Amino acid sequence: QVQLVESGGGLVQAGGSLRLSCAASGSTSTIYDMGWYRQVPGKQRELVAYIRKAGFTHYVESVKGRFTISRDNAKNTVDLQMNSLKPDDTAVYYCNADTTMRILPRPGDYWGQGTQVTVSS
Secondary structure, eight states: EEEEEEEEOOOEEOOEEEEEEEEEEEEEEGGOOOOEEEEEEEEEEEEEEEEEETTTTOTTTTTTTTEEEEEEEETTTTEEEEOOOOOOGGGEEEEEEOOOSSSSSSOSSSEEOOOOEEOOO
């Protein structure tokens, strides 16, 4: 079992920055891919970015150039640096961990509780 705890959310003005952190515990040695997802009421949870164990990263087009995902495998953490925030970035952000080795990344079975990010105009 893997437990994930997010932190770092809050209220920020448009153009500002936030850094989200996710701490993994439990069977952390079994984690391969990790990612950040976000969800707003009435919409499906969507991918923001993922990072593979070796460090390969992918971002959705809407955040590319503004967000940076990183991980520290020794500390079992994954962060999301969010710069130039826009009101459309407002959502609950969730950390995800996949304990299955895959050729193509996909969401794993483990999710954090979520952290609220609100960007005001």
